[in-house]
Amino acid sequence: MELEKPAAKPIKILVIVAHPDDIEFGVGGSVAAWTAAGHEVTYVIVTDGSAGSNAKDVDLGALVRQRELEQLEAAGIVGVHDVRFLGYKDGELQPDIELRRDLTRIIREVQPYRVVIMDPTAVMISMESSDYINHPDHRAVGEASLYAIFPSAETRPIFPELLDEGLEPHHVQEVYIVLTDKPNLAVDISAVWDRKIKALLAHRSQVGAEVADMVRRWDERTGKEVGVALGESFRVMRFIRTEDVGESGAEDVQAVADPS
Numbered sequence: 231m232e233l234e235k236p237a238a239k240p241i242k243i244l245v246i247v248a249h250p251d252d253i254e255f256g257v258g259g260s261v262a263a264w265t266a267a268g269h270e271v272t273y274v275i276v277t278d279g280s281a282g283s284n285a286k287d288v289d290l291g292a293l294v295r296q297r298e299l300e301q302l303e304a305a306g307i308v309g310v311h312d313v314r315f316l317g318y319k320d321g322e323l324q325p326d327i328e329l330r331r332d333l334t335r336i337i338r339e340v341q342p343y344r345v346v347i348m349d350p351t352a353v354m355i356s357m358e359s360s361d362y363i364n365h366p367d368h369r370a371v372g373e374a375s376l377y378a379i380f381p382s383a384e385t386r387p388i389f390p391e392l393l394d395e396g397l398e399p400h401h402v403q404e405v406y407i408v409l410t411d412k413p414n415l416a417v418d419i420s421a422v423w424d425r426k427i428k429a430l431l432a433h434r435s436q437v438g439a440e441v442a443d444m445v446r447r448w449d450e451r452t453g454k455e456v457g458v459a460l461g462e463s464f465r466v467m468r469f470i471r472t473e474d475v476g477e478s479g480a481e482d483v484q485a486v487a488d489p490s
């Protein structure tokens with residue numbers, strides 16, 4: 231696993247996840263580091279979070295609104311002020327063409343250099359003491375996001391209705407995949423870890439102070455692999471076209487995707 235090198239200039243970053251709080255567990259520290267470095271970050275929360283309580287007779291409408299407010303507070307703590315809620319039903323997400331179109335629309339509108347997505351291939355994930363069955367919404371949003379990035383966002387004949395909305399094709403250069411069992415890159419979050427935890431604890435309907443110790447153990451383990459105190463890990467794919475290399479100054483190109 232490599233340690234992330236700072237980007238040469240400010241970039242736009244789009245983070246797409248299934249649920250309110252998904253970002254804060256695995257990406258929040260990296261987002262805090264990126265916004266501190268001058269990068270502009272947008273969040274997309276695809277489901278409404280309405281499965282976030284198993285209590286009987288819970289007011290689901292109130293829960294959805296509370297989780298939106300928690301997510302907005304968490305975003306603000308790490309310097310993110312653009313948060314999009316798509317309102318799909320929590321727990322029943324499918325990687326269908328409607329979801330892919332909605333995500334393609336946002337990618338073309340925001341025009342990110344980097345998109346952070348969930349891993350569509352991770353069915354079971356090894357955690358420190360046990361295995362974790364990955365939530366099907368995570369895999370569904372990961373698959374729809376991956377195929378929105380390629381081929382949908384950059385291919386003119388796909389979703390012609392988006393052209394009618396004035397949204398031209400956009401080529402994404404990097405994909406960071408979170409909650410993966412194949413990480414190849416870590417972001418140093420040592421200097422911003424307190425803000426990561428503050429953002430995570432903003433999800434008061436979901437977590438209590440006890441999660442801080444667990445998340446610290448994860449982040450210490452990742453940090454140790456790359457020689458820093460605390461880190462978050464990703465599987466990174468780069469699709470930098472040869473004509474983009476001079477402009478971005480990216481000499482560490484790992485892959486050049488053929489758009490055909």
Ligand SMILES: [Zn+2]
Nearest residue numbers: 248249252365
């Ligand atoms: Zn989740």
